[in-house]
Amino acid sequence: MIPPSTTQTILILNGPNLNLLGSRQPEIYGRETLADIEAACSRHARTLGLAVDFRQSNHEGQLIDWIQQARGRVAGIIINPGAYTHTSIAILDALLAVELPVVEVHLSNIHQREPFRQQSFVSKAARGVICGFGSHGYILAVDAMTRLAVPPAAPPDIEEA
Ligand code: CA2
Numbered sequence: 799m800i801p802p803s804t805t806q807t808i809l810i811l812n813g814p815n816l817n818l819l820g821s822r823q824p825e826i827y828g829r830e831t832l833a834d835i836e837a838a839c840s841r842h843a844r845t846l847g848l849a850v851d852f853r854q855s856n857h858e859g860q861l862i863d864w865i866q867q868a869r870g871r872v873a874g875i876i877i878n879p880g881a882y883t884h885t886s887i888a889i890l891d892a893l894l895a896v897e898l899p900v901v902e903v904h905l906s907n908i909h910q911r912e913p914f915r916q917q918s919f920v921s922k923a924a925r926g927v928i929c930g931f932g933s934h935g936y937i938l939a940v941d942a943m944t945r946l947a948v949p950p951a952a953p954p955d956i957e958e959a
Contacts, residue, residue, distance in 0.1 A: 805849045806873040808943050810839060810936065811861055812854035813880030819905075827905045828932045835933045842937050846944055848873075858882055858889065865892040873947035874899040876939045883908070883918045893923035899946035901939040904929035 812832060820831035830838075836852040843850045851872065855861050861882070868875055875898055882889050883904070893900050900923050907930030908915045921927050925946055928935040 805847065806947055806949075807849045807851050807871070808843060808940065808947065809864070809868050809872040809875045810836075810850055810852045810939075811864060811875060811877040811879070812852075813861060813878060813882045814856040816878060816880050817854050817856070830933045835936055838933065839936050839940055843940050846940070848940070848944070848947075850940070858886055862888055862892045865889070865896050868898060869896050872898065873949075874901070874943045876901045876903055876936065876943060877920065877924075878903045878905070878936075879920050883920050884914055885919070887919055890919045890923055893920065898948060899943065900924045901942050901946070902927040902929075903935045903939045905932050905935060906930060 816832055819827055820829055820834070832854055836850070839852060840850045853864060855864070861877075861879070865875065875893070875896070877889075877893070877900060879886065879889055879902070883902070900920075902918065902920050902924040904927075908918070909929070918927070926942055928938050928942070931938060
């Protein structure tokens with residue numbers, strides 16, 4: 799029998815247009831690509847004994863499917879919902895339903911930007927929000943998750959013979 803994995807996994811979700819990071823608007827979003835951020839998160843998580851499942855989609859329904867599938871599979875969700883932050887009650891509902899700790903991340907300080915970016919529907923489901931620190935925000939979110947992550951289920955008691 800294959801022993802169950804004891805490494806806890808954190809799901810890191812990225813919403814629309816974040817696949818374009820590093821190519822345009824570096825003055826707002828920095829010069830790092832999403833692949834650079836994934837590599838940094840994986841490296842940092844490994845030093846904490848965690849694994850990272852890092853994904854990006856431009857589609858709201860895909861993000862919702864991934865959130866629903868996270869239940870019982872990962873210890874917590876870090877999400878940068880991109881522009882869906884400001885529009886998506888559907889993503890909010892999925893995050894509320896999944897009953898996992900959620901940390902919301904934004905590269906930019908959304909509170910310094912246009913009024914429509916200053917409201918987040920997703921924040922209602924988040925244990926905390928990190929914004930304005932660029933790609934380092936993802937590392938801060940992984941650190942925060944170490945205190946929030948759902949511990950793996952305890953193995954059943956084995957009676958001594
Ligand atoms: O600051 C953030 O992380 C945002 O979630 C990024 C979203 C934006 O809609 C939110 O208001 C704040 C946009 C991500 C788009 O990223 C691009 C990167 C390079 C070029 C074009 C878009």
